Amino acid sequence: MTNKIKHIAVLTSGGDSPGMNAAIRAVSRACAFHEIKCTGVYRGYQGLIEGDFKELGPRTVKNLINRGGTFLKSARSKAFMTREGRNQAFEHLKNNSIDALVVIGGDGTFKGAEVFGNEFQFPIVGVPGTIDNDIRGTDHTIGYDTALNTVVEAIDKIRDTANSHNRLFLVEVMGRNAGDIALNAGIGAGAEEILIPEENLGKERLLESLKRSRKSGKTSSIIVVAEGDQIGKNIFELADYIDTNLDSYEVKVTVLGHIQRGGSPSCYDRVLASRLGIGAVDALINQHKAVMVGIAHKKIVNVPFEQALAGSNDIDTDLLRVADITSI
Numbered sequence: 399m400t401n402k403i404k405h406i407a408v409l410t411s412g413g414d415s416p417g418m419n420a421a422i423r424a425v426s427r428a429c430a431f432h433e434i435k436c437t438g439v440y441r442g443y444q445g446l447i448e449g450d451f452k453e454l455g456p457r458t459v460k461n462l463i464n465r466g467g468t469f470l471k472s473a474r475s476k477a478f479m480t481r482e483g484r485n486q487a488f489e490h491l492k493n494n495s496i497d498a499l500v501v502i503g504g505d506g507t508f509k510g511a512e513v514f515g516n517e518f519q520f521p522i523v524g525v526p527g528t529i530d531n532d533i534r535g536t537d538h539t540i541g542y543d544t545a546l547n548t549v550v551e552a553i554d555k556i557r558d559t560a561n562s563h564n565r566l567f568l569v570e571v572m573g574r575n576a577g578d579i580a581l582n583a584g585i586g587a588g589a590e591e592i593l594i595p596e597e598n599l600g601k602e603r604l605l606e607s608l609k610r611s612r613k614s615g616k617t618s619s620i621i622v623v624a625e626g627d628q629i630g631k632n633i634f635e636l637a638d639y640i641d642t643n644l645d646s647y648e649v650k651v652t653v654l655g656h657i658q659r660g661g662s663p664s665c666y667d668r669v670l671a672s673r674l675g676i677g678a679v680d681a682l683i684n685q686h687k688a689v690m691v692g693i694a695h696k697k698i699v700n701v702p703f704e705q706a707l708a709g710s711n712d713i714d715t716d717l718l719r720v721a722d723i724t725s726i
């Protein structure tokens with residue numbers, strides 16, 4: 399076959415997520431399987447600009463499947479947003495005879511890949527790795543399931559103390575512009591209210607709802623707030639507002655922060671990462687470019703970057719209903 403891919407580079411970019419290591423491992427081993435040379439790029443696009451490369455063989459990636467973070471490290475690269483930076487990146491790829499690139503990251507990473515791929519006609523395939531699950535065309539992104547489990551475990555602990563003290567806890571979770579973590583972990587942890595960017599509840603309605611649940615006999619409450627939510631953006635201001643207008647509870651705030659991004663990946667994320675890593679190499683061998691490899695209805699799919707980037711997945715209205723009914 400003409401244009402046979404002989405050398406693939408792989409990088410991780412944007413916010414790290416549990417399972418990225420498993421995805422790198424799968425890419426490296428799929429390359430070994432198909433007798434394709436594999437190079438790891440350190441620190442995402444920044445390492446591409448600096449030529450910070452390391453050859454990856456099947457044994458280089460041993461003992462990684464269970465490890466959180468990314469051993470190739472990740473970065474948010476300002477220089478890659480410039481044409482000059484991207485020119486440098488292309489020179490390094492050319493000088494190292496690299497034919498194609500696998501980028502593991504989120505929406506920003508795919509945007510960068512789309513821009514770069516168009517500018518230099520360079521084949522790039524994306525693997526969705528972000529805890530936010532804010533990519534279209536794939537049911538799940540790598541790291542999301544692990545993050546959900548971390549959040550639920552943390553909220554279970556908060557529930558113990560909330561209940562012992564008759565307190566209302568506002569728990570802030572990640573998800574820059576997406577409510578997936580808040581909604582699913584909120585249901586899983588039995589939250590009374592879930593505030594997400596996709597749906598603006600309004601402070602007054604939140605207060606009314608809390609008053610109703612207090613009246614119905616609840617003695618403590620957990621509200622899960624996505625960091626990008628309209629009324630929860632400043633969670634401490636929201637806590638003051640509730641404290642001032644609802645005297646039945648003592649209000650406390652917990653910001654879960656970056657613990658949500660760490661830890662050993664769940665089995666689901668390990669399997670997903672393994673499938674998508676292999677899918678990315680398959681896609682390149684089959685001459686695909688500018689696509690993300692995703693999973694839809696249990697099957698591997700190739701989704702053009704343009705579609706993957708068409709806003710985050712719509713929020714599942716059925717889940718909103720489940721949250722409403724189970725918290726009555």
Ligand SMILES: Nc1ncnc2c1ncn2[C@@H]1O[C@H](COP(=O)(O)OP(=O)(O)O)[C@@H](O)[C@H]1O
Nearest residue numbers: 412413474475478479503504505506507509510
């Ligand atoms: N429009 C763009 N042009 C070029 N590079 C971009 C663009 N958008 C994002 N990138 C690159 O992708 C990197 C990762 O994006 P970011 O939004 O930080 O994370 P994520 O991929 O997890 O969403 C950015 O730091 C930048 O280097």
Ligand SMILES: O=P(O)(O)OC[C@H]1O[C@](O)(COP(=O)(O)O)[C@@H](O)[C@@H]1O
Nearest residue numbers: 412413504505528529530572573574
């Ligand atoms: O660690 P940083 O750079 O402060 O970024 C925090 C952001 O990264 C995330 O954890 C993941 O987002 P991305 O996958 O888009 O990088 C968001 O949920 C959060 O808002």
Ligand SMILES: [Mg+2]
Nearest residue numbers: 504505506528
């Ligand atoms: Mg993102």
